[in-house]
Structure formats: C-alpha cells, structure tokens
Amino acid sequence: MTDNATLAERFFRDGQLDDCPVYDLHGHMGALQGARLPRSTPEQMIAAMDRAGVRLTVFCHHDALFAPSIGNRINVEVVRAHPERFRAYCAVNPNYPDQVAADVAAFDDCRDVFVGFKFLADYFQVPITDERGEPAWEKANAEGLLVLLHTWGGSKYDGPELVRQCAQRYPDARILMGHSCHGDWPAAAALAAELPNVHCELTAVLDDRGAVDLFVRRAGSEKVVFGTDTPWFNHHYYIGALLGADMTDDDRRNILYRNARRLLGEE
Amino acid sequence: MPLTFFDANVAVGLPRNAGLFTPVETPDQLAAYLRDTRLSGALIWHWAQKESHVASGNGLLQPYLEAADEVYPCWAVLPPVTAEPTGLSGDVLEALPAALRLFPQEHRYLLRRPVWGDFLDAVSQRRVPVLLSLEHGASWDQVYNLLADFPDLTCVLCDVGVWSMDRYTYPLLDTYPNVALETGMLSITDGGVEGVVRRFGAGRLVFGTGIPSRCAEAAMLQLTHADIDDDDRRAIAADNMLRLLEGGAR
Numbered sequence: 001m002t003d004n005a006t007l008a009e010r011f012f013r014d015g016q017l018d019d020c021p022v023y024d025l026h027g028h029m030g031a032l033q034g035a036r037l038p039r040s041t042p043e044q045m046i047a048a049m050d051r052a053g054v055r056l057t058v059f060c061h062h063d064a065l066f067a068p069s070i071g072n073r074i075n076v077e078v079v080r081a082h083p084e085r086f087r088a089y090c091a092v093n094p095n096y097p098d099q100v101a102a103d104v105a106a107f108d109d110c111r112d113v114f115v116g117f118k119f120l121a122d123y124f125q126v127p128i129t130d131e132r133g134e135p136a137w138e139k140a141n142a143e144g145l146l147v148l149l150h151t152w153g154g155s156k157y158d159g160p161e162l163v164r165q166c167a168q169r170y171p172d173a174r175i176l177m178g179h180s181c182h183g184d185w186p187a188a189a190a191l192a193a194e195l196p197n198v199h200c201e202l203t204a205v206l207d208d209r210g211a212v213d214l215f216v217r218r219a220g221s222e223k224v225v226f227g228t229d230t231p232w233f234n235h236h237y238y239i240g241a242l243l244g245a246d247m248t249d250d251d252r253r254n255i256l257y258r259n260a261r262r263l264l265g266e267e
Numbered sequence: 268m269p270l271t272f273f274d275a276n277v278a279v280g281l282p283r284n285a286g287l288f289t290p291v292e293t294p295d296q297l298a299a300y301l302r303d304t305r306l307s308g309a310l311i312w313h314w315a316q317k318e319s320h321v322a323s324g325n326g327l328l329q330p331y332l333e334a335a336d337e338v339y340p341c342w343a344v345l346p347p348v349t350a351e352p353t354g355l356s357g358d359v360l361e362a363l364p365a366a367l368r369l370f371p372q373e374h375r376y377l378l379r380r381p382v383w384g385d386f387l388d389a390v391s392q393r394r395v396p397v398l399l400s401l402e403h404g405a406s407w408d409q410v411y412n413l414l415a416d417f418p419d420l421t422c423v424l425c426d427v428g429v430w431s432m433d434r435y436t437y438p439l440l441d442t443y444p445n446v447a448l449e450t451g452m453l454s455i456t457d458g459g460v461e462g463v464v465r466r467f468g469a470g471r472l473v474f475g476t477g478i479p480s481r482c483a484e485a486a487m488l489q490l491t492h493a494d495i496d497d498d499d500r501r502a503i504a505a506d507n508m509l510r511l512l513e514g515g516a517r
Contacts, residue, residue, distance in 0.1 A: 008484065011488060012269075012487075012488060015492040034430065035430045035431035035432070035433070035456075036431050036433045036434060037431060038431075038457065038461070044458075048457055048458070051494065052492070185287065206482070206485065207429055207452070207455055207481055207485070208288075208480070208481075209287065209288040209478075209482045210286065210287030210288045210289070211287055214287060232457065233456065234454060234455060234456065234489050235457070236488045236489045236491070236492050236493075237454050238485070239488060240482065240485035240486070240487060240489060241481075241485035243484045244304075244483060244484030245482065
C-alpha cells in the first residue's frame, strides 16, 4: 500500500499511525459503580492507548469526581507516575466550595499535572453557572485553561443555554463541550460555530451516526476534538466511526490530533 | 488477509421518525452499503416490523433479499395465541425461517411460556436463531424470563448497550449455552469483546453493526484490531452467524 492510502485504509491495516497520533481529551480512570470496566488501571489504559496510537489522554479519575473524600490527589499521583502519557483535569465539585477554593489555590503547584478543570454538573446537580464554581472559571479565564464540561441536551445543569452563558462570561476559558450537548446536536454545532472559545467533544457522540458529520459541516473540523470517555469506550471503535463519517482526511487529522495540540499549547 | 465480515444487525427501510443517519431505504442502497463497506452479507430486519405491524414489515422485507447473495431475513412473529396475520405464508416453522425477531415492548406481549407455548419449543428444537434487541423492543428482565422458560433457545442478543453490560450478559452466557451476543454495541466497551472471548470463547459472539443508526466502520475497526487470536477474529466476523443460520434453514 502506498503513502497515498487513505487514513481508513491505513488504520484498518496497521491499527495505529505514527503520522496521525491520537489525542484523547476526555478520559477517566479507575473502577466505577455502574459497570465493569475491564481496562481501567493506568497500565491497562496505556496498553489500550498503544494499540490505537493514542499519544496522550487527558483524564479526570473517577475517584476525583465521585469520591470527594479522595479528590484530586489521585489525578496528581497518576500523572506524575506516567507523565509521558497522561495529563489531568482538576475536578470541580461546587457542592464543596472550600475544596474548590483549595484546589484552585493549589493549581499552580501542579502545572505539570493539570491542563484545566472538569465540571460534571448533571451528576453534582449544580449548574455550571453556579457561583460556587466561579474560582475555577476565573482561573481558567485568566490563564486560558481548558474547561471540560459534561454537557447534555435539555439539562438544567449543563444544557446549551448554560454553556453559552459561561462561554460569554469567561471568553478566554477554552471550553470543551463533553458529549456535545448530547442529543441536541444542532445546538452544540451552533455554539461551536458561534463562540470562538467553545468546541464540540465526541464522547458518546460517535455511536449516533451522523452527529459528527453535522458538527464538521456547521462548525468546521477545527472546532471538534476527539474523546472517548476511556476506559469506558474503545479507541478503535471511535476512530472507526470517524473514518466512516462524511468528512475529509484533513478534517479527521484536525479532530484526532491537530486541534488538541493547539489547545494544549504543543503547537 | 482482510477479514470477511457478515453483518448480523442491519435495519432496512424507512424508520417512522427520521434521524440524523441515512437509512438503508431501498434494496439498491443495501447492495451499495454491503459493497462500500466490503461486507459479505447481512441478516436484515425492517423498521416496519417493529413500528407498524409484523405483517407489513415482513411483506416489505422480501425485495431486499435479492440485494446480494448472502442477505438473509429476520422474520418478525407474534404470539400464536391470537392467530393474527404475520405476512408469512402457511406455518411459520414449516417455512423454515432463517431467523426470527421479537419486539415484546412495542408489540405488547410477554416472553413467557403461557404466551408462546409450543411455538418457541419448536423454534428451540429446530435451532432457529431468535434475535432480541435491547435497543429495539426488549428489556433485560424479558430476556431473563424468556430464557428461564425456554433454556435451549438459540438466542442472539443485539444492541446490548453502550456501557459495559457484563453484569447482565455474563450470567446468561454462563447459564444458557445457546445464547450469543451481537457485537455492535459490545464493541464500544473497551475490552468488552476480549472479555467475552477469554471467559466464554469466541463462539458466543457474532459480528454486527447496528446500521443505519451506527457506523459500520466503528465495529469493523474494533474487531480488526481486538486483542484476540486471528481464528477467533474470523469466527466472530462472519463464521459464527453463518453457522447459526444453518441451524434454521436460511
């Protein structure tokens, strides 16, 4: 097969491509109550990343999100043990505002670990606009950090209108709409097209055929980033869905790594 | 050598409500889909079987069977007790169906012995595969009830869910040797396919995509690079479902 082979031909043949690395900007780690996750340790996740050519995963450990008694220290431990393969989002649970303030205050001591913040508003049942999350938003806005939001169509905690409010209030925070306002795909595409600091993210999107095609058509592939919820979802499944979607290989490269590198400051 | 894929889970025709996806509307479109994705064949069902009536849907399925050599029908049936038309001529089992699909939610029946009586005993005996979709018309409770009453049934569970469903599926695979899983959604879970192969063997999986709602290349790329033996990969990709179809009569 020649160098002119398509990405699809090459991924099917080789599984992972040196000239098309994958950056997964929506990961987790560890076991969680709702399902058995066969590959949830750092070592298992790295092995899975290697099979698909995933260069870097940016994650927030399940325990950081769901066990406030543990909190963000688990993220720090993992990234410092595997600095070549992982970065983390600092979990923000506004139900514990003192902890939010403490995590934001300690953020600069962990610049080797954190690239930004993670809000999981539907689970915490606190809107992303709530004042108890403001310290994280203000930090992200002041320093151009990433903010990965769990977003869901119709949600009163993180639906499209609340995303718009945050994006306009914090124009220098770089917002990744985790799950791209799941189910309300046109709203997600419209937000990404209109607001420079808002991006669609593909976790739980790629099992709904047609959604990513819509994002690329309406917002452009420069406004879409790759994510899998790893260790929940399989990298090759998600890459394959991109290969089957209606877009160019140049679009796919934007989504798989170029946009992530730009957002992470690697370019 | 490239894998040969046979897709056990393709819906044809127009759904009641249009989605973002492009439906496989016509027999020509089914032929094009099989050709473009390099699938050797498919086991198909029609949206109208679920959303309108089994008789309407079964009637619409026939023209698609000519789309390619290896296209086989899943006929939908209703409980014999109400003696309703199904669009199938004569005795369903005497016609030796390739496979059957049941939609207990939408069609409002239970998957229990008082409802199905001798019919599913005969289906079990003839080893006709029965496909049940956890996305289209069946719940886990119903599946467990069905297999408790008809433990020898050859049953393929489709569209098992996007999150890991091992806590639902492993007890069934442990208990009922004729249960298999379709991989379309199982392959979304990282390590899901590999976990079933290691514990139960590759014979318990059949390849499927869930087209047109999902993207064929997704499940195909996952299986192509799954961490399993090549013999197991080939069996899952096509051979297992074709073998099950031989249990019916195609």
